[in-house]
Amino acid sequence: MQILKKVLWVLFILPVVLGGVFGCGYVFYLWEEADTDLKKVVDYKPDLTTQILDTKGRLIANIYDKEFRIYAHFNEIPPRMVEALLAVEDTLFFEHNGVNLDAIMRAFIKNLRNQKYAEGGSTLTQQLVKNMLLTRAKTLDRKLKEMVLALKLERMLTKEQILERYFNQTFFGHGFYGIKTAALGYFKKPLALLSLKEIAMLVSLPRAPSFYDPTRRLEFSLARANSIIKRMYDLGWIGDREMDAALNEVPQVYHTTTTQNVAPYVADEVVRTLGFLPDLKTGGYTIKLYVDLDYQKFARDSLRLGYQNMLKQLRENEDSTLNGAMVVTDTKSGHILALVGGVDHNRSSFNRATQAKRQLGSAVKPFIYQIAFDNGLSSASLIPDVARSFNNRNGATPKQRHWQPRNYNRKVNGLVTLKSALTHSLNLATINLVDYVGFDTIYRDLSSFGFEDLPKNMSIALGSFSISPLEASMQYSLFSNYGNIVEPTLIESITDSRGHEKPLKLITPKSVLSPSKAFLTLAVLQNVVEKGTGRKAQVPGLEVAGKTGTSNNDVDAWFCGFSPSLQTIVWFGRDDNTGIGRAMTGGMVAAPVFGDFMKKVLKFDPNLKRRFEIPEGVIAQRINGETFYTIKGTALPSQSQGNTPLLF
Structure with missing residues (x-):
């Protein structure tokens, strides 16, 4: 009997006892270790989606x-x-x-x-x-x-x-x-x-x-x-x-995407701009932009329409290398209201509005004429629109060493007013103006306006240097903002998941010119739209100013324009930097996009300011039936008396 009890103890009772002891010990071990394991649950910090909102609080995109x-x-x-x-x-x-x-x-x-x-x-x-x-x-x-x-x-x-x-x-x-x-x-x-x-x-x-x-x-x-x-x-x-x-009840169910990205070029730019935040995609930020989704849609639709019209004229298909970009800002604040970096983000996510550097072409000319006005000339001053040749000793080839520019239409016009030269974007008159004012003065003042990487030769008069549409938007604020250059800003506020707002860099306008001086060029840019190369940008019932730009061989086509409250930069070109096509100039392809966009905006918001203000101290004078502006106390040359200085 004793032997049987021992056998039972060894076979049944001992394992149960030992199992119980070890089991209790294991449970005690798990209990003691639980604090460490549960720390992740107690200090719960899950990955949170960051939301990008437009200026009216509407969702632009989720990023995670x-x-x-x-x-x-x-x-x-x-x-x-x-x-x-x-x-x-x-x-x-x-x-x-x-x-x-x-x-x-x-x-x-x-x-x-x-x-x-x-x-x-x-x-x-x-x-x-x-x-x-x-x-x-x-x-x-x-x-x-x-x-x-x-x-x-x-x-x-x-x-x-x-x-x-x-x-x-x-x-x-x-x-x-x-x-x-x-x-x-x-x-x-x-x-x-x-x-x-x-x-x-x-x-x-x-x-x-x-x-x-x-x-x-x-x-x-x-x-x-x-x-x-x-x-x-x-x-x-x-x-x-x-x-x-x-x-x-049978509820309506939506098949939404997780990103819900309605403005991908905008969202991409936000991610690039805020790349310094290590938890941008996991921190649950709320990023409010100045972008207005209504304006964004108008800009995208107008750019797309212009693109389709170009494809028809060029007889090309959707696989064309042709592309475009558009930047819309508030003229006073520089707030970016719309930003379109291409005609189809699905085909290419490269943001041409912010990342592409393209030759500005004739869109640089208003800055040169502004420098001329600052150096004592007026829009009524005469300049010869005649051919010139220039020698560039640093040129690598004979053609580069001997530069002989010409007007787009191959014609010369003799003596013309500065107003007419800028209105019709005359290359020869502009180059002669640079020569008269002095290349060093032009170069220095263009640099002071903020232009960078300028070549030290006369080709800068025709915009031979490269710039992005976003940078062009900043430069053109010199005119649309009456002498104050303001950096375009995209982000209005950043709030973390706890509701704390992150401080943002304060963007202050850079005062470069007095409003009266800036208006001298602004008035001529109005004439560009009314009677010159920018006629296709006209909007009935709205005063518009702007300048077309076309680089050599029709590679880049620009229109940089503004109304009293909105500024819009439009660019078209090919991603491989080849020519767009014959006669595909800024006035023919970019200006109509500006006009179409502004018409949409004016219909959407009919209360937009429609007329430019004339700053105090600016006076108008009629010469030979044409209106010229000058600053009070500065005499305009009287062409009728034949004493207008000739510039050579």
């Missing part, structure tokens, strides 16, 4: 790294949302301590009956620690860890904090992490505006996100939601009327 998540604090989550979740996942959530033994026993019996793992009996707390800390392996060890972690987590967080983490951490399918993200993605609604049916459809997703995805299997999603609603009714959490209304 791996998980598209918009955070919802517990006070944002509707009570019905909590009830629906508990009805389907964990009815006794507010009563248990992290583990529901009754549910575990029911699941154990069900698994035995089915002879397979069919149900886990996990509470929401267990589900949270499993999703955040553990694998999905269906093992006893993983289940034991899950239970221990859940029990200890309930001692570290309140029930509301656990629910908040669950609702934000959970994957709801379609790339959506978190309940707020899913509500906006599937229904385009904030949480507070969701119906009971929509709530039920959302809480049904975590179990099988793909299967119950309402954008793919709406009938299954509705059926699952109905079962949840009936469960809520059985629990007494809703009444007959609310249940019937919910069961009969």
Whole structure:
């Protein structure tokens, strides 16, 4: 008998005792180690999506790294949302301590009956620690860890904090992490505006996100939601009327993308500009821009229309190397209201508005004439529009060493006023003007205006240097902003996930000229649009000023123009830097885009300022039936008396 007892002890009792001891020791070990493991849950800092908004608070784009998540604090989550979740996942959530033994026993019996793992009996707390800390392996060890972690987590967080983490951490399918993200993605609604049916459809997703995805299997999603609603009714959490209304509702479901990017060139520029923020795509920032999505659409549509018209004239297809860009700013503040970096972001994400450096061509001429006005000449002064030859000893080839410029139409016009020379963009008159004022003076003052990398030869008179459309926008603010150069700014504010606003660099205008001096050129630029190369930019009922630009061999086509309140830079060219095509000048292809855009804007906002202000101290004088402006106290030459100085 004694021998039998010893055998039983060795075979049965000792293993059970040792197993119990080791089991208790292992559980104690897990309990002690739980603090370290649970730190990720307690100090919950999930990756959050950064949202880019336009100046009116409308979504431009979501940017994120791996998980598209918009955070919802517990006070944002509707009570019905909590009830629906508990009805389907964990009815006794507010009563248990992290583990529901009754549910575990029911699941154990069900698994035995089915002879397979069919149900886990996990509470929401267990589900949270499993999703955040553990694998999905269906093992006893993983289940034991899950239970221990859940029990200890309930001692570290309140029930509301656990629910908040669950609702934000959970994957709801379609790339959506978190309940707020899913509500906006599937229904385009904030949480507070969701119906009971929509709530039920959302809480049904975590179990099988793909299967119950309402954008793919709406009938299954509705059926699952109905079962949840009936469960809520059985629990007494809703009444007959609310249940019937919910069961009969079929919500509208949207098939939205996670980025929802409606202005990709703008979003790309934001990412480039804020690249210094290491958590830009995970920090949950709200970035508000000065961009107005209405203006952005008008600009994109106008640029696209101009592009299509060019393709027709050139008899090319959509695969053409032809492309374009557009920058719209407020004339006073420099705020960027629209930015289009190409005709099709899907074909090319290269942002030609900010990254491309292209020859400015004749669009540089207003700055040269401004320098001439600053040095004592007037728009009524005469200049010879005759051919000249220039020697450049540094030229690599005979052609480069001997430069003989000509007008676009190959003609010469003799003596012309500076107003006429700029209005009709006469190359020869402009080069003679540079020679008269002095190349060193022109070079120095162009540099003082902010132009960079200027070649030290006479070709700068025809815009032989390169500049981006965004940089051109800044330079042209000299005229549109009456003598003040202002850097175009895209970002209005940056707010982090805690609601703290980050300080931004303050952009202040650079005063270069008096308003009266700047107006002398502005007035001529109005004439460019009324009677010169920019006639296709005209907008009925709106005063417009601007300058066309075409680089050598029709490689670049520009129109840089402005109204009293808006400035718009339009550029067209080929990505391979070859010529656009014969007669594809700035006046023919870029100016019409400006005009079309401004007409759209004026129809949208008819209260835009329509007339330019004439600064104090500027006077008008009629000479030979034509109006010329000068600053009070400065005499205009009288052509009728024949004493106008000739410039050679």
